[in-house]
Amino acid sequence: MTAPPLRWGLLGTGRICNDFCQALKLLPSASVTCVAAASSPAAAAAFARKHGVPASCGGYAELVGRADVDCVYVGNVHVFRREVGELAIRAGKHVLLEKPAACSAEDARYLQRLAGERGVFLAEGMWTRYFPAVEHARRLIADEEIGEVVAVNSDFHFNTADSEAYPASPLFDRKLAGGASFYCAPYPIAAALMCFPQAFPEEEFGAAGTRDDRTGVDLQGSVSLTFPGPGGAAPAGGGAGAAPALGGRGVAALSFGFVAESAEETVILGTGGRITLHSPAHCPTRLTVVRKREGRGRGEEEVLEFPLPEITAEVKAAGGFYYPNSAGLAYEAAAVARVIAAGGLSSPQYTFEETVEVLRIVEGFRERVGVKTPFEPGDAEPGGAEPGDAEPGDAEPGDAEPGDAQGEEGGGGSKAKEQLETALEFAKKEGGGEGAAAGEAPPAEEVAAAPAEEAAPAEAAAEAAANAETDQALGAEHVEKP
Numbered sequence: 328m329t330a331p332p333l334r335w336g337l338l339g340t341g342r343i344c345n346d347f348c349q350a351l352k353l354l355p356s357a358s359v360t361c362v363a364a365a366s367s368p369a370a371a372a373a374f375a376r377k378h379g380v381p382a383s384c385g386g387y388a389e390l391v392g393r394a395d396v397d398c399v400y401v402g403n404v405h406v407f408r409r410e411v412g413e414l415a416i417r418a419g420k421h422v423l424l425e426k427p428a429a430c431s432a433e434d435a436r437y438l439q440r441l442a443g444e445r446g447v448f449l450a451e452g453m454w455t456r457y458f459p460a461v462e463h464a465r466r467l468i469a470d471e472e473i474g475e476v477v478a479v480n481s482d483f484h485f486n487t488a489d490s491e492a493y494p495a496s497p498l499f500d501r502k503l504a505g506g507a508s509f510y511c512a513p514y515p516i517a518a519a520l521m522c523f524p525q526a527f528p529e530e531e532f533g534a535a536g537t538r539d540d541r542t543g544v545d546l547q548g549s550v551s552l553t554f555p556g557p558g559g560a561a562p563a564g565g566g567a568g569a570a571p572a573l574g575g576r577g578v579a580a581l582s583f584g585f586v587a588e589s590a591e592e593t594v595i596l597g598t599g600g601r602i603t604l605h606s607p608a609h610c611p612t613r614l615t616v617v618r619k620r621e622g623r624g625r626g627e628e629e630v631l632e633f634p635l636p637e638i639t640a641e642v643k644a645a646g647g648f649y650y651p652n653s654a655g656l657a658y659e660a661a662a663v664a665r666v667i668a669a670g671g672l673s674s675p676q677y678t679f680e681e682t683v684e685v686l687r688i689v690e691g692f693r694e695r696v697g698v699k700t701p702f703e704p705g706d707a708e709p710g711g712a713e714p715g716d717a718e719p720g721d722a723e724p725g726d727a728e729p730g731d732a733q734g735e736e737g738g739g740g741s742k743a744k745e746q747l748e749t750a751l752e753f754a755k756k757e758g759g760g761e762g763a764a765a766g767e768a769p770p771a772e773e774v775a776a777a778p779a780e781e782a783a784p785a786e787a788a789a790e791a792a793a794n795a796e797t798d799q800a801l802g803a804e805h806v807e808k809p
C-alpha cells in the first residue's frame with residue numbers, strides 16, 4: 328500500500344488508538360510523532376514506549392499545538408467529540424474523528440463548518456468505506472452489475488460479554504454516550520446510504536429498540552429506511568409483462584446491538600442480482616456477487632477475496648490488535664493521506680454530509696426508543712449521578728480490557744469530564760508543553776484554543792469573543808455543554 332507521507336498525532340491511548348497506531352506501522356509513509364492521554368501523562372508515555380512513538384504528552388491541547396503533527400486522530404470516547412474536534416480544528420490541524428464523529432447531527436455540522444472555515448481536512452473514521460471489498464462493491468453497483476439496487480439488509484450485533492464489563496464499560500454508560508446506537512448503528516446505516524447514492528432516506532423512518540433499565544442505554548435496535556430516489560421521483564413503471572422499475576427508490580432494514588452476535592452481513596439486492604459483503608461486514612475481506620439468470624433461484628455466483636495487509640513482526644511484537652480486521656485501518660489512513668496531499672478537505676469515500684445524515688437517523692432512533700442523549704436538560708453534568716446509573720462498585724475485578732484505562736472505575740461520566748478538563752488545563756498552563764520539540768511552541772492563536780472557562784480572565788474574554796465571532800460567522804449557535 329502506498330500513500331504520501333503524513334505525520335499523525337493520536338488523541339487517546341485506548342483500544343482503537345492502539346489498533347490505529349499498529350495499522351499505521353503497515354503504511355511505511357505514515358508516522359506517529361506524538362500521542363496524548365487525557366487520563367495521565369504516564370498513560371501517554373506508556374503507549375509511546377510500547378509503540379515506539381517519539382513523543383508523548385499529558386494533554387490533548389498540548390498535542391494539537393505541536394508543529395510536527397499534520398493530522399490528528401481523535402480516538403477517545405465519543406462523548407467529547409465536539410470539544411476535542413474543535414480543539415484540533417482551531418489549532419489548524421487536519422482531523423480524522425473516530426466514529427461516531429459526534430453525538431448529534433448539530434455537533435457534526437458545527438465541526439464541519441468550523442473545519443471549512445479553517446480550511447482543514449475533516450472526516451469521520453468510517454473505515455468500512457476504504458476496504459477494497461467495499462470499494463469493489465461500490466463499483467459493481469455503479470456499473471449496474473446487479474441491475475437497480477432496491478433493498479439493503481445489514482446487521483451489526485456483537486455480544487459485549489466477550490469484551491466489556493457490565494455495567495462499568497463506557498458502552499453502558501449513558502453519560503459517556505454509551506449504547507448500541509452510537510457504537511454499532513453507524514455501520515449498517517452508512518452501508519445503506521452507500522447503496523442509494525442518489526438521495527438520502529426520507530425523514531420519517533421506522534425504529535424499534537430495547538433499552539437497558541439499569542443503565543438507560545439502548546442495548547439493541549432496528550431501523551427501516553425508505554429511499555425516495557432522485558428528487559423523490561415516482562417510479563418509472565415497467566412495460567406490460569416487465570418488472571416494475573423503482574427509479575432509484577428502495578428500502579433498507581438495519582439492525583444492531585450489544586447482546587447477541589449476528590451474522591454481520593450486508594446484503595444488497597438488485598433487480599439483476601445481489602452482492603453480499605461477508606462477516607465482519609463493517610470491515611469485510613470477502614464478497615459474493617450473484618448475477619441473476621432467468622428463472623427463480625438461478626444465478627451465477629462469483630466470490631472475491633481481498634486479503635488484509637500482512638501483519639508484520641513489529642506489529643506482532645507490540646501485541647497485535649484488539650478489534651477484528653484492524654489491520655484494515657491502514658486503508659483509511661492511506662486514503663486520508665492521499666486526500667490531504669492533494670489539498671482535499673473531505674473524504675470522497677465518506678462525505679461529511681453522510682456523517683451528518685447517519686447521526687440524524689441515530690438521534691431519531693434514540694428519541695423514538697426513549698434513550699436520553701448524553702447531555703439532557705436537567706443533567707447536572709455528564710456524569711452527575713442519577714437513579715439507575717451504574718455505580719462504581721458495579722465493576723467486577725479483572726473485567727477491564729487491557730487498553731481500557733478507566734474500565735475498573737465504572738460510572739465514568741464525571742471522571743471523564745474531570746480528566747478532559749485536567750488535560751486541557753494542563754496544556755493551557757504548559758503553553759506548548761514539555762513534550763514540544765525545541766522551537767516548536769505553538770502560535771498564540773493555537774494556545775488560545777482551549778475552552779474559555781480554562782483560560783485566565785483576559786484570555787477567557789478574548790476567547791469568548793472569538794468564539795462568538797466564529798459562531799456568528801458560521802451561523803451556528805455554540806451550545807455550551809454543562
Ligand SMILES: NC(=O)C1=CN([C@@H]2O[C@H](COP(=O)(O)OP(=O)(O)OC[C@H]3O[C@@H](n4cnc5c(N)ncnc54)[C@H](OP(=O)(O)O)[C@@H]3O)[C@@H](O)[C@H]2O)C=CC1
Pocket residue numbers: 338339340341342343344363364365366367370402403404405425426427452454497503509510650730731732733734739740742743744746
Ligand atoms: N473504528 C472502529 O472499528 C472502532 C471505533 N471505536 C470508537 O473509538 C472510540 C473509543 O473506543 P475504544 O478505544 O474501544 O475505547 P476505550 O475504552 O479503550 O477508551 C479510549 C479512550 O477514551 C478515554 N476514556 C475511556 N474511558 C473513559 C472514561 N471513563 N472517562 C474519560 N475518558 C475515558 C481514554 O482516553 P485517554 O487515553 O486520552 O485517557 C481512553 O484511552 C469510541 O468512540 C468508539 O465508538 C471503537 C472500537 C472500534
Ligand SMILES: O=C1OC[C@@H](O)[C@H](O)[C@H]1O
Pocket residue numbers: 485510511609650651
Ligand atoms: O465501534 C466499533 O466498531 C468495531 C467493533 O468491533 C467495536 O466493538 C465497536 O465498538
